[in-house]
Amino acid sequence: MADGTGSLLQRLECRSCCTQVDPGRPVGVCPTCGLALLATYALDRLEATAWWSGLSSRPATLWRYRELLPIGSPESIMTLGEPMTPxxxxxxxxxxxxxxxxxxxxxxxxxxxFKARGMAVAVSRATELGLRDLYVPSAGNAGIALAAYGARARSRVRVYLPERTPEPMPSAARAYGAEVRLLPGTLREVGAAARALEAGHGGFDMSTLREPxxxxxxxxxxxxxxxxxxxxxxxxxxxxxxxxxxxxxxxxxxxxxxxxxxxxxxxxxxxxxxxxxxxxxxxxxxxxxxxxxxxxxxxxxxxxxxxxxxxxxxxxxxxxxxxxxxxxxxxxxxxxxxxxxxxxxxxxxxxxxxxxxxxxxxxxxxxxxxxxxxxxxxxxxxxxxxxxxxxxxxxxxxxxx
Ligand SMILES: Cc1ncc(COP(=O)(O)O)c(C=O)c1O
Ligand SMILES: [Zn+2]
Missing domain, CATH: 3.40.50.1100 (Rossmann fold)
Structure with a gap:
């Protein structure tokens, strides 16, 4: 893919069973073995040295690395101005x-x-692929980040948190407009319960590594x-x-x-x-x-x-x-x-x-x-x-x- 952003995204690949997947459609885990899919890029098409030395003239946000990120069109980028951090x-x-x-x-x-890094990119890519109904089981920060970027994208967001999650995490996610549900157990039980509750409702699971x-x-x-x-x-x-x-x-x-x-x-x-x-x-x-x-x-x-x-x-x-x-x-x-x-x-x-x-x-x-x-x-x-x-x-x- 070489278009608006210059993204060199090529494929999604499972490193366990070598299955390859077209990244142009929404996909979660490896369709063959159920593990994480990772993106590959056409690195041979990048003028590496010139690219690297030219980065300093770009805005100091994570989008300066756009060739190595998966978003194709600039309009899909849902940014809150993610700065390079000290x-x-x-x-x-x-x-x-x-x-x-x-x-x-x-x-x-x-x-x-740091959850903002992952969610800025994942919500942008979800938006690009037409996914507007997103959910995540989370320890707190990922849910807050999804809620914020979901608000920016005007998408529906549901966040599932362990019931012992300390305030202000649940309130922060709600403040960004997400629907928040507190469930018993640790992230393991909350994840399983969230997936069961969501099954068949068309929401997209934004869990870490279950989304590429x-x-x-x-x-x-x-x-x-x-x-x-x-x-x-x-x-x-x-x-x-x-x-x-x-x-x-x-x-x-x-x-x-x-x-x-x-x-x-x-x-x-x-x-x-x-x-x-x-x-x-x-x-x-x-x-x-x-x-x-x-x-x-x-x-x-x-x-x-x-x-x-x-x-x-x-x-x-x-x-x-x-x-x-x-x-x-x-x-x-x-x-x-x-x-x-x-x-x-x-x-x-x-x-x-x-x-x-x-x-x-x-x-x-x-x-x-x-x-x-x-x-x-x-x-x-x-x-x-x-x-x-x-x-x-x-x-x-x-x-x-
Ligand atoms: C502040 C903070 N640090 C670290 C982690 C763990 O991150 P990872 O899943 O990348 O190991 C989390 C996950 O919720 C977090 O909120
Ligand atoms: Zn696999």
Missing amino acids: LVPLGPVPEADGVAVRLKDDGALPTGS YRVEGKKTMGLEIAEQAGPGGMPDAIVYPTGGGTGLVGMFKAFSELATLGLIDRVPRLLAVQPEHCAPVVRALREGSPRAEPWEVPTTLAPGLLVPAPFSSERVLEAIRGSRGGGVTVSDREIVAGVRALAARHGTSASPEGAAPYAALPHLLRERLIRPGESVLLYCTGSGIPFAGTDWDARLDAGPG
């Missing part, structure tokens, strides 16, 4: 002596989290890091708070496409951080399994990381292993200490998920997944502002459940 050197971090630490702050995006284009939006995390880091400045490792793991799949896809284009010569190691009582991806890494098995009794106070059964975890594990990365777990107490330290020491407002990579630094050093002398990027996926009034000590004392 990449901030943190200065000395006592827990990580000798490591150069930078923080990528996606709290600066519309709706306050949110991951393309997440890909802009990696494209942006490579561009901001500049030649020679690529971090040795990227530490990422992992729930469903789409961000890891997206970043690995970005670095793979840039490497194919000859624009980078090194892929950062992708390091997953999960809460100690909900760590299916880290457990699969430790056990050498090809996929993550569901976590039995999941608990954490970081809502976005309460994902006991990530969908298409094959792709997530491939991204981590393909980058020679790894994973560690952190306790809720360490996450809360991270939220506090990022704010009071570094002036950065992080959600509990966004603070998990900071909290993981001592574990990563101990397990030699990062070493003194290296440069490490902590991915802060969400702003702490919605959590500003939270009594963390009371939440910790209340314990699981």
Whole structure:
């Protein structure tokens, strides 16, 4: 496809069974095996070096990467002005002596989290394909982002949240005009119930990796890091708070496409951080399994990381292993200490998920997944502002459940 935007979108492909699908029609998962479909691009048609050096003259939003995004016509782009987000050197971090630490702050995006990247692209593509009735089961941020971009697209949106989702998340999604339903259980049960309720009603499931284009939006995390880091400045490792793991799949896809284009010569190691009582991806890494098995009794106070059964975890594990990365777990107490330290020491407002990579630094050093002398990027996926009034000590004392 080479038209209005110059998008080089070519096909959708299942990496598990090699089925290929025409991207011109609405499609969710692989029709053969039921796993995630990923987009491919006609990279050989891009004048890579000129394209890369010309990006700086384009507006500083994620749409500057439009050739590597799936939207064909400029009118379909539903944007709230997604800015390139700050990449901030943190200065000395006592827990990580000798490591150069930078923080990528996606709290600066519309709706306050990195979920805006995926939904900006997925809602635009849905609009282009004529899909106007959208739903998502969500831990909170994805639902809020879908509600906002759905409002922008004037589409109908239904958001299904676990009934324990903290305010202001449900209210924020409602404020954008979405219909919000609270259901029992974690995202696993809520997802199953939402799909059952929606069956036969014609709504389109915007769940992460069950829809092929949110991951393309997440890909802009990696494209942006490579561009901001500049030649020679690529971090040795990227530490990422992992729930469903789409961000890891997206970043690995970005670095793979840039490497194919000859624009980078090194892929950062992708390091997953999960809460100690909900760590299916880290457990699969430790056990050498090809996929993550569901976590039995999941608990954490970081809502976005309460994902006991990530969908298409094959792709997530491939991204981590393909980058020679790894994973560690952190306790809720360490996450809360991270939220506090990022704010009071570094002036950065992080959600509990966004603070998990900071909290993981001592574990990563101990397990030699990062070493003194290296440069490490902590991915802060969400702003702490919605959590500003939270009594963390009371939440910790209340314990699981
Ligand atoms: C702030 C935040 N960080 C991280 C995650 C996990 O993201 P992923 O599904 O890409 O692992 C979520 C998911 O809800 C989130 O809201
Ligand atoms: Zn398949």
